Amino acid sequence: MSEIQEQIQRHIDTLVGAGAETGVQVAVYHDGALIVDAVAGTADPVTGRPVTSGTSIFSFSTGKNVAATLAHLLVAHGFLGYDSPVTDLWPEFGVHGKATATLRHVLTHTVGLPAMPREITPGELSDWFRVCESLAAAEPRWRPGAAVGYHSYTFGYLVGELARRATGRPMCELLHEWITAPLGIEGQLYFAAPKESLPGLARLEQQARQWPAGPDDGDAILAPWENRPSADFGNNGEILRADIPSVGIATAHGLAAMFNAVLQGRLVGSARLAELSALALEGVDQVFGTPARMALGFPIGRMGAPAEENSVAFGWPGGGGSYAYADPARGVAFALTKNRLVPNFDTALSVTTILADYLAGTH
Numbered sequence: 001m002s003e004i005q006e007q008i009q010r011h012i013d014t015l016v017g018a019g020a021e022t023g024v025q026v027a028v029y030h031d032g033a034l035i036v037d038a039v040a041g042t043a044d045p046v047t048g049r050p051v052t053s054g055t056s057i058f059s060f061s062t063g064k065n066v067a068a069t070l071a072h073l074l075v076a077h078g079f080l081g082y083d084s085p086v087t088d089l090w091p092e093f094g095v096h097g098k099a100t101a102t103l104r105h106v107l108t109h110t111v112g113l114p115a116m117p118r119e120i121t122p123g124e125l126s127d128w129f130r131v132c133e134s135l136a137a138a139e140p141r142w143r144p145g146a147a148v149g150y151h152s153y154t155f156g157y158l159v160g161e162l163a164r165r166a167t168g169r170p171m172c173e174l175l176h177e178w179i180t181a182p183l184g185i186e187g188q189l190y191f192a193a194p195k196e197s198l199p200g201l202a203r204l205e206q207q208a209r210q211w212p213a214g215p216d217d218g219d220a221i222l223a224p225w226e227n228r229p230s231a232d233f234g235n236n237g238e239i240l241r242a243d244i245p246s247v248g249i250a251t252a253h254g255l256a257a258m259f260n261a262v263l264q265g266r267l268v269g270s271a272r273l274a275e276l277s278a279l280a281l282e283g284v285d286q287v288f289g290t291p292a293r294m295a296l297g298f299p300i301g302r303m304g305a306p307a308e309e310n311s312v313a314f315g316w317p318g319g320g321g322s323y324a325y326a327d328p329a330r331g332v333a334f335a336l337t338k339n340r341l342v343p344n345f346d347t348a349l350s351v352t353t354i355l356a357d358y359l360a361g362t363h
Contacts, residue, residue: 002035004028004358008351009038015347016041022340023051023202025252026351029260029333030359037253043202043339056190056249057202057337058234060318063248066175066189067156068297068316069258069267070163070245071107072276073178076268079166082107082275082296086158089165093136101144106151106158107297108280112140113158114149114287115222122225122233125153126242128170132161141221141286148294149286152226156191156245171245180254183261188254192243201240201249202339204231204320211343221287229319229341247318255335259315259326263333277314277328302327304349305356323348330359 008026015021023041027034043051074080080089086101087094093101098112105111117134124130135157141149151158160171167174172192180186193201211228225233233239240249261267268276276296285292293300298314302325305311313332315325320341326333334355336348 004355005036005038007354007358008036009040011351011354012038012040012347021338021347022205023055023057023338024347025051025053025055025057025335025337027053027252027256027335028355029256029263031331032260032264034253034256034260036355045203045205051202051339053253054188054251055200055202056188056193056197056251056254057322057339058204058240058247058249059255059322059337060229060234060247060320061152061316062250062255062318062322062324062335062337063191063244064155064246064316065255065298065324066179066191066248066250066258067159067171067245068107069262070171070174070178071103071159071297072268072272073174074163074166075103076272077178080162086111086162089162090136092133095137096139097143098140103162104280104296105144106155106162108148108294109151109155109292110145110148110281111151111154111158112142112144112146112149113138113154114141114151115226116153118223121223122236122239125244126238128157128160128164128243131157135161147286148281148283148292149221150288150292151246152222152287153244153246156247160243160245170243172243179258179261179267183257183266185254185257188251189258190249191245193240193249195241198237198240204234204339204341206231207340207342231341234320234341250335250337252324252335252337255324255337256333259324259333259335263326263328263331273328277312277326302352302356303345304352309356317345317348321345321347323352332359 028036302313313327
């Protein structure tokens with residue numbers, strides 16, 4: 001066992017032993033080599049079934065890393081350009097001033113549709129065509145490109161409908177054909193999990209501690225279900241089987257292996273890696289009121305990194321505490337998945353700090 005594998009294994013064992021976590025997976029590639037593949041705890045708190053490195057976990061917005069990567073593969077395969085108008089493929093999307101929207105706007109969360117139309121509830125998410133028809137008819141909160149705001153659930157449908165119209169294939173099929181099969185990680189990254197896989201998935205649990213209050217309902221852009229992760233949502237069989245590319249079902253190893261393939265040039269070339277990881281815009285997120293630094297499809301900067309690091313890492317965390325990122329400057333692909341939903345990223349931050357300290361000491 002390598003030094004960093006031992007350090008992280010010991011740390012997550014301690015977290016589980018202390019009752020801070022239920023089940024945790026951590027995977028890290030460095031310069032193309034898998035240096036950490038650590039697991040601790042149970043996948044199902046009721047049965048005590050252990051977590052393994054092959055146990056997939058519903059990990060909310062860490063799934064956006066997969067959807068964004070597929071968007072870049074659409075461009076790499078010649079189906080779209082970053083500045084292709086959405087209406088080239090989806091003419092009905094152009095109403096209410098959305099005709100200027102491009103794939104670049106979708107990837108930078110600047111289309112102006114951060115929230116689902118209010119008629120769309122979690123019960124409608126499995127109806128792909130109803131959701132996309134509603135998005136096409138929606139009035140944007142701002143002119144495409146005029147502002148940035150986190151597109152919580154809408155992001156995956158916007159990317160996915162462009163992908164479906166360009167290729168004739170749903171996102172779950174493209175994920176298998178373009179990522180999981182070529183990389184040998186089938187069963188480790190899913191949109192729309194097969195029914196037969198459901199018994200092997202981890203069960204989410206909600207931490208009982210009080211979650212931060214959101215804005216008053218009248219002022220909130222996102223509906224509560226869009227803004228706050230729920231174990232009931234992530235354990236729901238209909239949701240798990242639906243193609244919802246803003247969220248995902250994954251192992252830490254599957255996410256890290258995908259980002260490692262991006263860094264190593266197996267999925268996109270070096271020129272496209274430079275483009276997808278470059279700063280595309282800076283602004284104030286209109287949903288959360290926080291600073292936003294966006295690459296094409298990803299936030300820039302390793303979560304918790306000190307300012308002097310000038311981090312160029314890119315990747316999405318997921319509500320409840322999961323996190324995945326790629327760092328082209330350090331050759332690191334990192335992922336942490338977990339099945340206890342908490343209102344912070346303390347576990348991810350503690351593990352990434354251990355990793356950063358280790359890498360700093362080896363160079």
